Amino acid sequence: MLSSALVVSAVSFLSPTAYAKSLHPDFQLMRGGVQQYGDWLVGCDNNAECTMIGFPKRAIMRELDVASKEMAVQISLSGSDDAAPVVELVPFGVDIAGKATAYSSGRFVLNVEYEVAAISIPHGFSRQALLPMEAAAVVKHLQGNKRLTGKALSNNTVIVRFPEAEFNRAFTTMQSRRAQLLKIRADQAIDDLPGELPDGSTMPVAGKLKRIVARETIVSGFVPILAEGRCKNDFMANPRQFHFANGAILWSFECTMAGGLTRTHWDMAPSAVALSAPVDLPEPRDGKVRAGIDGLDGVAFDWDFGILRSYQYLDGREDCGTFRAWGFTASGWQLLERREMPLCKGIASDQWIRTYYLPTEGGGPDE
Template sequence: MLQRTLMVLLLTASAAQALAQNAAEKVPLLRQTKEWITGCDNLRSCHALSAPNGEHGVQYSSLTLHIQRRAGADGPLEIRLDQRGEPAELSALRLDGQPLEPQLLDALVLLPEKKGAQIQVTRYEIADPTRAHQWLERLRNAEELKLAGNDEARVPLSGLSAALLLMDSVQGRVDGVTALWRPGQRPASEVPARPLPAQLRAYPGAPELTEAERTRISAAAVKLAAPGTPNDDEDYVAEPQVEVYPLTAQRALTVVLSDCAAYNCDYLISSWSRSNPPKLEELRRQALPMNNADGSGGANYDPKTGVLTTFYLARGIGDCGESGRWLFDGESFQLSDYRQMPTCNGLSSEDWPRLWNIAPPANR
C-alpha cells in the first residue's frame, strides 16, 4: 500500500512538472518587475533592461544594463552595459559599494561608437559566455551597480531576478542546465526550439503617381479623415496634412495627419484605387499586438522600399512610447518590427524591447 502511494505521488509530481514546463508564457509580452523591464517577441527572443522608476527617488540613469537571449537550446546570452554622456573609467564601477573583481572588469569589451548618434553612448559587451554567467551570478545577489561619485549612473538590481526567471519561463529553460536564474538537471535537449520566422515576398515596387492622381486622391483622403467643416464660432482647427504614395500600378496609399499636438498627431492610413474618381479600398495591414497606440503619433511610407513606419512618443525627446514597421509585399503590409518602452529613461527606440520580429525576404 505504501509503495503504491509513493508511486502515485511520484507520477503526480512528474505530471505537474511536465505541465509546468509546457505551460509557456504567451508571447509577445512586456512586463515591468520593480526596476526592470522584460520584453519577449513572437519568436521568444527576450530582452531585459534596467529601468529606474523613481522607487528610490531616481527616475533617470545614464547607465543601462541590457540582457538579451534568443530562444532555443543554443540561444546565445548577450549582456551589454551602456553609459550615456562622457565615458568613465570602468574601475569606478561599484557593486553595492565594493569594487568589481578584475576578471569581471576585464570581461567588458568596448564596442565601436555608433555613427550618427545624437547622444554619446559608450557601450561595453560581455562576449565570453562563461564571464557573462559570472556577471549574472554576482548581480542577482546585489542591490545596485553604479559609478562611484555619480548618483545618476546606476543600475538598480531590484527586479532582476524576476526578469531572468521570466526569460527562462518564456523560453522553456526553468530547472534546466541553460537556465539563467534557477538552473537544474533538465538537459538542454528539452529546451523548445526557436520558432521559425516567416519569409516575406520581395516588394515589387510601384510606378510614380501623376499630378492628377495625386490631387484627386489627396482630396478624397482629406474628406474621409475630416468630413465636417468647423463652424465659425468653433475654435480654429488646423487643416489636415495629407501624403499620397504609389502602392501598386492600380492602388495608392494615403497618410492623413490631424489634430496635431506638440509631437503626436492622429493619423489615418488608407488605400485607394488610382481610378478617376478614386475609390476607397481595403487596407490589408497586419494588426499590432498587445495594447498599442495605433492611430496616434505619426506615420510614414517609403515607396522605394515598401516600408511603412508608425510611432507614438510619450514625450518630446522620443525616449519612450512605441514604434512599428511593416513591409509591403505587393498585396498586404506584414508587421516586421514592433517595439514599446513604457518608462522614459533616455533610451533611443533601437534599444527599446522588441515585441515582434520577422525575417526579411530571402532575395533582399
C-alpha cells in the same frame, strides 16, 4: 593616467515592495508585450528572442550618493536553442527636448568587480557589450542577490548605480517565456499562441515575404478620398500618393484635430480608377491599427523600401512609447516589427525592447 575607477559591491536586495511602479501612465501593459518586475523590463518577440533592460530606481537611494549617475543593464537571449546571455552596460539620459542622449561616462575606467574578477570598460563609452565569460559571471552575480555598485577607487564614493530589484524574477520570467516560444516553434504551431495572433490570422513561418516597393507621384486632378468625419471641418491637407509596382495606390493626408494636433491618415485603392478606402494595418497582438480612420502619429513612409513606420511617443518625448513598422506585400500589409519602451529614461527607439519581428525581403534593409 585616469584618476579613478569603479568597483562593484555585493549586498542583499531590499524587499520588492519598496520599489514603486514607474511606468508611464499612458503606457498599457499587454499580454505578449513588455512586462515590469522591480527594476527590470522584460519582453520577447515571436521568434523567441528575449530582452530585459534594468534601470535603477531613483526613489531608493539607500546609502548612495545623490549625485551618483545611473547605468542601465541589458541582458538578451537570441532565438537559438543554446543561446548564452549577452550583457551590455548602457549609459542613459535625456536632453531638455526629451531626445535620447547618452551622458558622458566621465574620466574614469569602469571596473565591474564580481567575485574575484573585474571587467575594464574604456573611457567615454556609449554602450559596452561584455565578453561571454564576463556576461555569464555578471548574471551569476545578480542571481546570487548581489548588487552592482560603481565606486571610485580614490575615495570609495559611489558614483554609478545599477539596477537590482527583482532580478531573479525578471530573469526567470524571460527564460520561461523563451522556452515556451521555442517549444511552440519546434511544434510548428506559432499561429496558436494566445495573445499573439487574433482569431483567423495567419503568419508565414517558412521563407520570407517580399515587400512591394512604390514610387511617389504628383497629385493632380480628382483626389478619391472622403475626409468627412476624419478632419476638422472635413478639410484635409498635404495629400500625397504612392504607386506600388502591383498597381495599388496608397494615399496619405493630414488632418488638424481639436487643439491643433495634426495626424496623418492613410487610404488605399487597388488601382488608379478605383475609390480609396481607409487602411487598417494588422497588429497580431492587438487586432488592427486604424491608420485610415484614426490616423498615425510620428509616421513616415519609405516608399522605395515599401515600409511604413510609426512612432507612438509618450508626452511628445522620443525616448519612450511604441514603434511599429509595416511592409506591403502580395498578401497585403504585414507588421514587420514592434518595439516598446514604457519608461522615459533616455533610451533611443532603436534600443527599445522588440516584441514582434517578421523578416521580409524587398527594396531595402529590414529595420
